[in-house]
Amino acid sequence: MNIQLNQKSDKPIYEQLKSEIIRLIMSQQLREGEALLSMRALAKQLGISVITTKRAYKDLEQLGYIQSIAGKGTFVAQGNTTMIREQSLKQLEGKIKESIEMCKELNIERHEYEEIIEFLWEEL
Structure with a gap:
């Protein structure tokens, strides 16, 4: 995933992450049904806290952009x-x-x- 975060921004990192994932979904760089990195893997890749990725993923799931399936992972929501x-x-x-x-x-x-x-x- 091509995610750009700005450490100097006034916008919290989890909000930036959420916005970036939405941007990737809306531009179809992330397609319906596509698997996302695990929270740990994404946090490691971006050099941020797992808690930050967890909060972003939780918000995205509540908004209907992604869905988590126990034991399988997190995916871009389909049909939405x-x-x-x-x-x-x-x-x-x-x-x-x-x-x-x-x-x-x-x-x-x-x-x-x-x-x-x-x-x-x-x-x-």
């Missing part, structure tokens, strides 16, 4: 891609709504907002 995409779009809409509300509070014009988005889109 459309539902997960809809949930992700709903979260995105909420964040965009917050940013638009902030723009209105700061008297930032729509064209300025669009310029910011275009700049950031190209930068990332």
